Amino acid sequence: MRRSPLPYYNNKIYGVANSQFTPENAAELGAVLGTLVGEGALVTAARDYYPPSRMLKRAFTAGLMSTGASVIDFHSATLPEVSFAVKRFGAKAGVHFSVTPFGDNGIQLRVLDAAGVEISSERLEDILSMLESHHAVRAIPTRIGWVTYAEYIHDVYVSSASGFVDSSPISAKEPLVLVDMNFGPANEVLPNLLSAIGAKFIAVNSSRPPHNVIPRQLPSLRSLRTLGELCRATGATFAVALSSDASHAYFVDDKGRFIDPDRFLALLALMLPQGSRLAITDSASHIVDSIAEKNKLTLIRVKGIAGDIARGVRRLRVNLGATDSGEVVFPQFSLAPDGVLLTAKLLEMLSTEEIRLSTAVDAIPEPPYYTLELDAEASVGLKVLDALFLEQTEVAVAPGAIKYRVGDTWVKVSLDADKSKIYVGAETVSRSSTEIVKREFDRIRELAESLG
Known part of the structure; x- marks a missing residue:
């Protein structure tokens, strides 16, 4: 992680709430972004359920308003919804606040561009440089921006996502899925999406985080172990554990086995139609290459993260982008990694092929x-x-x-x-x-x- 006015890693701004990442510098950071997008621009904003995320988003929103930018505030919503909404509403940018995958009490900020893609490291460095030099242009009082609350984004997203999934083979089988929401706002969209496509589900950790739990972005090993036990006990098709912002998804097969993200990438390569184009991060296992060659896919390795893949989607003309961190991008739907949609699309693949997830996993060789x-x-x-x-x-x-x-x-x-x-x-x-x-x-x- 590089040091700056605020630390950042993998194109995300990070800070421990109220020590590194404070309401004061969050407001100033919002003013910097507002200066970049310009007076009168529209920005979408959301956060997870953790109280520090709510605090910092509100401060950031005040900074945006001070420059004359207006905000569509979705309150608690997933990162995929924010990305989807950026293009839906013609916004110039989107922001999402959530807990980090490491440390305690850390909050990360993801900034999306006008295409709904996470901004590049170079763009992020420009923002942090402006923050360090206090470069923000404030609007006159009569031109301060507005905030509009739009909780209906959940319904809009579910309606669009369900139309992106072929639900007929799913509804014919009525598969049972176990879903761990990791105390995140996916509980406001994933159950409705699964119901819309004809799947049954059992949800766990679908509340706001308990007061005695310090949440993290990624699901815990204990949660995955519990999902495995539930899979074996219920005969579920599979189980999925989402990150707190629903950008990542991690799967447990019908035998209760956690699928390592590298093996899941190979699984996607195995199940994609021949002739498809798949973009993956360069850190992914080379077993994906051999599966892609066998399945006659075009495989493209990209240096960086999901945002780097998404930025090159139009140039690469890929059908799917994926990382070995549990992120999958469906470029025909949105340019953000989407664990909610991935869950539905995996159901579609398994139901269409009439194959058990464990059978597909067993077909993937172990890498050296x-x-x-x-x-x-x-x-x-x-x-x-x-x-x-x-x-x-x-x-x-x-x-x-x-x-x-x-x-x-x-x-x-x-x-x-x-x-x-x-x-x-x-x-x-x-x-x-x-x-x-x-x-x-x-x-x-x-x-x-x-x-x-």
Whole structure:
């Protein structure tokens, strides 16, 4: 993570609420964005259920208004809804506040451009440079912007998303799906979408976060383990756990097994029609390449994150964009990663092909991997992941795991809380990969000892 007036990582602004990311600098940041989009421009805004997100969004909205920009405020809504609404309402930008995937009490801000795509790192650096120099142009009092509240975005989104899914094979089978909302606003859209396409569901963690829980963006390993147990007990088609902003989705198959995001990417490549074009991040497993070649897909690797894939969608002309962090972009619908729509589209694929998810997963070979293991309590393992996240500038994250680049090798560090293990590994795609893993293992062992 790079340091600036506010820290940022993977094109997202980050800060601990009320220490790094305060109402004061949130308001000034809003004024900077308002200055960039111009007086009279429209900006869409939403947040997750965590109270600090609400506080900072309101301060940011005040800053936007001070420049003469007007805001359509969706209160609590998912990132996919904000992206969808940017184009729907002709907005110049969109913003979404949510908890971070690392650390406690951290809030992240995602800024979307007029196409609904997360802004580039260069654009983000421009915004932070303007914040540092206090460059904001305020409107005269008579031209201060307005705020319009539009909670109907949930209905508009569900209506459009259900039309993007072929529901006939789904409604014919009435599959049961388990959905973990991770205490996020997906509970206002995903149940309605599943009902609209003819699926049955059981929802968990579909409330606002309890007072004794400090939420994180990604679902916990414990939640995924619980979903696996429920899958086996209920005979569900699959289970899905969403991130708090619904941009990421993580799946458990009908046998109760968590599907690693790399294997899920390979699964998508296996199930896409021949001749499709698939764009993935360069950190993804090379097993996706072999599946894509076998299935006669055009596979394009893109350096960066989901936003980098989305920005090149028109040029790349892809059918699907995906990352190994659990994000999938459907460019014909929207240019933001959308875990809600992905859940419905996976149901469509499985129902159309009349195949069990576990059968498809079992058809994917294991990639060659070199792994070392370290004994560590789960609490120490989480601290290690947080520390690694904070020191890196280019990462891919998943529940209980992080990937980061060392030279030409992507090192993966993951936890097994039940066995009190930390695993350090990499695909053995070059002779130097094993040596890099050994060096990183030694470094992480020292880090774990210092944090224990």
